[in-house]
Amino acid sequence: MSYWRLLWLALKMIYQLLCCSVSLIFFCFNVFWLFCNLAIPWCTLTLLVVCIASKFVKLQRSPNEKRLLSLLSSPEEWPSYWPIANRAAGFDAPENSKAAIKKCLARGYRNVLLDAGLTSCGEIVVANPAKINIAQPLGELQKLNITEQHPMGSQYEAEAVAPLRQLSDFLEAEAAETTVFLRLHDNSARMINQLQKFMTADESFAQRTIVISRSPLAIYQLRKLKPEIICGLWHETYLSLAILKSSTLITSIYGAIFRNIIAPVIGISVVFLCKDEINFHIADLWRNVGVRPIVYMVNSPNEKRYFQKTMKIQYLTDSLRSEPHVLTKA
Template identity: 25%
Template sequence: MLQLGDEVTLYSVVFVVVLLGTRSPVWTTVLTASLYLFLAVFRFPQLSANRARQVLHPARSTVGSGKVSVVAHRGGGYDAPENTIAAIREASKNGATGVELDVEFSADGVPILMHDDTVDRTTNGSGPLDQMTHSDLTKLDAAAKHRLWQKFPGEKIPTLEEAVKECIKLHLTIYFDVKGHPNEATAALKDLYKKYPVLYNSSIVCSFQPSVIYKMRQSDPEVVTALTHRPWSLSRLGDGTPYFSSSWKHFWFTLNDVLLDFAHHHVLWKLCGNSAFLIQKNFVSQDYVQYWAQRGVEVVAWTVNTKVEKEYYHKLLHVNYITDSLVEDCEPHY
């Protein structure tokens, strides 16, 4: 059951908002109590701290205070073609603790590694994934548009299982980033956990979509999970530029951002029973890390791309981070 001590803010805010909206103390009490009961009944408990620690701070983490894990974003998309076997191998060679990999699907339902819903940005092909079979995808060069394409000629788009097998072989922790397709992704990952039980202590499922994480915990409560979040993501680009020129649209989506942020920090993580929270690096501070630590949740920052930032996370915050490059500074990534 939920402990009331940490719920005062949540239920107080809900009570006040509903009271202002309904002007009815009875309905306000009923709806607030209903929220409490809903979370108490349908939430998933967090996994043990030891289980989470095995995944987030494996023995090969950087030696030192906190044992900070360094995770290669999309396999380390600056050092090698993103979301490829070459990237996984390069990340391992360059000292990564783990790799973050994007889960997507071909038109015929084969789980693959791809960040976008089209192949245009990273390959020599063109078109949406949902119109390309796995056979079509195997013909593409996944290194075609990478800055180091000459070093990785003819690199292929791997299946999710091919990538998992390579990570297991190299003893890399996997951060499965699920872009969408909650039902398909949950089924595919459940099969992989069943086939490769080592994943229970060497991987974590992450997503911007709470429905993905909730379905994953429904499917297999023993999987370590995390929500991914960037505050103001509905109304602004990563650099702060508004999405909309229309003032009323900007106001509406800003209001939705406030509600989404509140939900992430007070409701959704409890409902899903998350062990970690992946947050855009600009919002991480000592106080923020402490906020989550008091709730038994670890912070993982993304995307940390300069030496100065990395030293900050290593030496001051002792927080895991995700980076595009293990070997040099590169452009900010939001």
């Protein structure tokens, strides 16, 4: 008797499992139907509205294209045209230092990227927040010797963290040919206001500088205050999930939003892209919307040859000693 009872219970459980499975299938089908009939049209309509609205709020790019070309230098200036020295080539000399900038110029390279952050007292300084705690008064920061942090720091004179105004005076006096890519690590409204005031008061610094930020909103706010500032977007990958990266549709939509909506609205002139996520097609898509692509981080001589000879794209590098023509001469 117990045998039949167990068999009946087993059959009853199997029946209930089948019923639940069928219900789940119907539920998923209904959700999919609702999404196709309601969500997709509304998403499409929302995207259309955003595209139309972006035409009314967009900012014009730098009105002087010749100034942008003069800042980036020209392909005729080979080989100094291709590399942009990250933190003034921080592998070769103390990063973000005046000594490093001098060394870049001595080698014939004038494009340098420097970090910028805001101290607790509201002063813009040239420093890498990942290595130097800038959330303190300027007086405390200037007690630090930034050359000590470099492996070859003993070869250089002691140097303190430079306020932006001090860097501008140095460039005007000793490095007038330098083009500065100023990367903002603080995208707060306070930073934007301070930078706008500084660049309004120091026109010569504004003329030699391209402001770089990972925040489209920060760029928009800065260019709204001072439209003639040339700005660039530091593009980082936010699609961290592998399933999202593997979807061609999702990555295409993601890229199109940045290129065709965000870039025209904020009026950027250059974009920094990861070397692992660029190809001929993506580079052409950015060029088609009037934005010059620049690749980061490129340190291998073979990679540099590839971007010079094949891709013909400028790149950000930590070392100028690995430039192909330098190694060939050696």
